[in-house]
Amino acid sequence: MDIYALLKSMTLEEKLAQMSQYGTSVLDSGAADDVTGPARDLGLTAEHIAAAGSTLGSGTAEQVIAMQKAHLEKDPNKIPLLFMRDVIHGYRTIYPIPLGMGATWDEKIVYDCCRMAAKESAVSGITVNFSPMVDLVRDCRWGRNMESTGEDAWYNSRMGAVMVKGYQGDDLKGKYDIAACVKHFAAYGAAESGRDYNTTDMSDYTFYEHYLPAYRAAVDAGVEMVMTSFNALNGVPCAGNQWLVNDLLRGEWGFDGVVISDWNSFYEMINHGFIENSKQAAEKAVNGGTDIEMMSSTYIHHMKALIDEGKVRKEQIDRAVLRILRLKEKLGLFENPLRATSVEEEAKYCLCEEHRTLARRAAEQAAVLLKNEGVLPLSENIKSIAVIGPFAACGMNGWWSCQGDTKESVSVVDGLRAALPHAEITCTAGCTDGLHDSSNDTMLEKAIAAAREAEAVILCLGEQEGWSGEGNSRADVGLPAAQKELIRHVVAANPRTAVLLFNGRPLALGDVINDAPAFFTMWQPGTEGGSAAANLLLGRVNFNGHLTMSFPYHVGQAPIYYNRMNTGRPKPGDDSTMGYVSRYVDCPNAPLFPFGYGLSYTTFAYGKPILSANTLKKGSGEQVTLSVTVKNTGYVAGTTVVQLYIRDLVASLVRPVRELRGYERITLAPGEERTVTFTVEEDMLAFRTESGKIEAETGDFHLWAASDAASGEPVPLTLV
Ligand code: GLC
Numbered sequence: 001m002d003i004y005a006l007l008k009s010m011t012l013e014e015k016l017a018q019m020s021q022y023g024t025s026v027l028d029s030g031a032a033d034d035v036t037g038p039a040r041d042l043g044l045t046a047e048h049i050a051a052a053g054s055t056l057g058s059g060t061a062e063q064v065i066a067m068q069k070a071h072l073e074k075d076p077n078k079i080p081l082l083f084m085r086d087v088i089h090g091y092r093t094i095y096p097i098p099l100g101m102g103a104t105w106d107e108k109i110v111y112d113c114c115r116m117a118a119k120e121s122a123v124s125g126i127t128v129n130f131s132p133m134v135d136l137v138r139d140c141r142w143g144r145n146m147e148s149t150g151e152d153a154w155y156n157s158r159m160g161a162v163m164v165k166g167y168q169g170d171d172l173k174g175k176y177d178i179a180a181c182v183k184h185f186a187a188y189g190a191a192e193s194g195r196d197y198n199t200t201d202m203s204d205y206t207f208y209e210h211y212l213p214a215y216r217a218a219v220d221a222g223v224e225m226v227m228t229s230f231n232a233l234n235g236v237p238c239a240g241n242q243w244l245v246n247d248l249l250r251g252e253w254g255f256d257g258v259v260i261s262d263w264n265s266f267y268e269m270i271n272h273g274f275i276e277n278s279k280q281a282a283e284k285a286v287n288g289g290t291d292i293e294m295m296s297s298t299y300i301h302h303m304k305a306l307i308d309e310g311k312v313r314k315e316q317i318d319r320a321v322l323r324i325l326r327l328k329e330k331l332g333l334f335e336n337p338l339r340a341t342s343v344e345e346e347a348k349y350c351l352c353e354e355h356r357t358l359a360r361r362a363a364e365q366a367a368v369l370l371k372n373e374g375v376l377p378l379s380e381n382i383k384s385i386a387v388i389g390p391f392a393a394c395g396m397n398g399w400w401s402c403q404g405d406t407k408e409s410v411s412v413v414d415g416l417r418a419a420l421p422h423a424e425i426t427c428t429a430g431c432t433d434g435l436h437d438s439s440n441d442t443m444l445e446k447a448i449a450a451a452r453e454a455e456a457v458i459l460c461l462g463e464q465e466g467w468s469g470e471g472n473s474r475a476d477v478g479l480p481a482a483q484k485e486l487i488r489h490v491v492a493a494n495p496r497t498a499v500l501l502f503n504g505r506p507l508a509l510g511d512v513i514n515d516a517p518a519f520f521t522m523w524q525p526g527t528e529g530g531s532a533a534a535n536l537l538l539g540r541v542n543f544n545g546h547l548t549m550s551f552p553y554h555v556g557q558a559p560i561y562y563n564r565m566n567t568g569r570p571k572p573g574d575d576s577t578m579g580y581v582s583r584y585v586d587c588p589n590a591p592l593f594p595f596g597y598g599l600s601y602t603t604f605a606y607g608k609p610i611l612s613a614n615t616l617k618k619g620s621g622e623q624v625t626l627s628v629t630v631k632n633t634g635y636v637a638g639t640t641v642v643q644l645y646i647r648d649l650v651a652s653l654v655r656p657v658r659e660l661r662g663y664e665r666i667t668l669a670p671g672e673e674r675t676v677t678f679t680v681e682e683d684m685l686a687f688r689t690e691s692g693k694i695e696a697e698t699g700d701f702h703l704w705a706a707s708d709a710a711s712g713e714p715v716p717l718t719l720v
Pocket of ligand 1: 056086130183262263470
């Protein structure tokens with residue numbers, strides 16, 4: 001297809017329609033020519049709909065086949081639609097939410113799950129995936145923590161790049177490759193007070209050091225699309241932020257792919273108080289470099305006037321349309337508008353055994369053991385288990401679970417019954433809202449009786465799916481009072497109780513952690529959550545997840561993150577009572593569970609890290625190695641994540657007390673020990689100095705090779 005000739009043949013109206021994206025309910029009205037409902041609300045004519053460039057929200061191959069066929073009959077230029085969807089952690093086979101996938105510290109399983117999601121998406125007709133979401137998160141109150149891989153920019157950069165490659169495969173050449181869209185550009189996760197859509201405001205230092213790098217990593221990994229975010233960044237809404245898109249993304253980074261807005265965010269610049277009307281929205285957005293307008297129609301209605309008034313140049317429209325046509329060409333849509341869409345293959349691959357197995361493995365690896373005082377694992381010969389609590393009998397897919405259906409997901413009680421067919425697995429409470437259980441005396445009495453009767457108890461608590469995700473921030477991230485009471489009563493009835501948490505964010509567990517002998521989180525584990533839970537509880541697989549977001553004692557510590565600054569008055573130690581230091585009088589500074597933390601059914605001993613040399617010459621290209629010997633000191637095989645941290649002790653800008661710069665997952669048999677060696681070079685010590693240059697400054701550093709961000713002894717290194 002000669003897209004330049006195609007562009008030349010298009011009218012301005014047709015170009016503007018190509019730059020517009022509407023939900024399938026708008027396009028798939030069924031009433032081919034008359035404009036009803038959502039379309040009417042957007043002020044669209046049948047011609048606008050006929051020439052639309054893309055749609056979002058399609059669900060099945062059958063729907064896509066019908067829509068694409070109908071569209072090509074109507075579109076005057078016969079340009080195929082792009083079908084876009086939020087496939088955040090699986091299409092029909094759902095694996096753990098990204099905050100759980102991040103906890104695997106396993107780029108291979110993250111990649112494999114993205115390949116699986118891409119395949120199920122492609123056969124269902126999806127061509128663009130609104131993922132990866134790489135927003136850095138530091139505030140446990142924010143509902144969209146569940147979509148992120150956590151609080152570290154370096155780690156999120158790696159995971160974001162892996163996801164882009166997992167979706168796009170070998171540059172979209174594969175049958176099941178789909179285009180990825182990195183979001184939300186930029187710094188959406190810094191929503192003030194952890195309240196979704198709230199304003200974000202930060203120094204360049206923080207922006208460049210923490211909030212920006214992962215988007216850059218996705219661009220460098222070849223992501224085809226970038227989505228701008230709802231938030232105002234330092235006073236300018238990202239939807240119309242010319243510096244952010246044209247100067248930084250396109251100018252400095254050289255991104256020439258497609259930029260799409262978030263849902264209706266153009267209009268929302270009016271609410272921000274940045275513009276007065278929708279015509280100004282169109283002007284700000286197109287001059288802010290956004291090619292596709294999602295679910296609003298300002299381009300359609302105002303662009304011609306803006307061009308006539310000289311506020312927008314035709315070349316800008318042509319460049320935007322060319323980027324969209326180029327993506328369609330790259331996806332091969334002109335030759336084959338349906339690509340891999342296939343009702344037969346959709347039925348064959350979605351939820352197939354191979355995919356369910358991968359989803360279960362991912363759920364097992366994402367789970368993090370937080371506390372275990374002699375309760376887990378349960379014996380394979382156990383005769384009775386009481387599964388109690390509001391989430392005992394429901395599938396837990398989490399927000400953004402696409403075509404996943406919790407009815408197709410394995411609950412904890414089902415997983416245990418399948419794993420232990422000869423044991424008595426009782427279920428009490430089962431599936432409720434998680435807010436009122438213990439106030440229901442009958443239920444409470446039943447729970448206590450069930451706990452007394454059983455050899456062990458699994459208490460399934462935490463958050464229901466709707467307490468996290470978009471628009472679902474919480475001011476209090478502790479367990480609801482009813483659940484805390486249930487823990488106390490059930491543990492009193494049977495001390496052999498483990499608390500299984502489902503959560504879409506870090507929870508504040510400071511006031512419950514001493515009320516039960518075992519706690520672990522499965523996040524929102526997806527289709528095979530219950531079978532993964534059973535394997536973990538019985539020790540058929542070991543826990544090897546490690547947190548990528550700090551878990552606070554109390555929500556009042558938010559935002560809390562490991563790579564904090566030391567301050568001028570650091571608190572001398574967790575139990576210090578010294579006054580006039582940076583502290584709370586009613587809560588520790590440190591998190592309850594730090595970044596990188598995770599227990600196992602075995603134990604590991606870390607030796608003292610050894611540096612091959614204690615100096616590194618700046619500009620020499622030299623490397624030193626940091627080695628640490630790790631031993632499995634327990635009785636079962638286990639996997640741990642050895643984490644490399646650095647600290648720049650004195651610099652021209654104050655630096656974090658620790659910064660992750662490497663990691664290695666190792667699996668050791670009982671008694672086995674292994675030496676892990678990291679190569680340390682100058683660029684690992686660099687940061688964005690006041691001049692804007694990324695460089696390492698000479699001076700002293702501390703390095704750790706540790707099991708989490710709060711452990712280990714530092715070794716000194718000097719950059720000379
Ligand atoms: C939403 C989300 C964004 C998503 C888009 C399309 O509002 O902010 O992440 O991709 O709309 O569903």
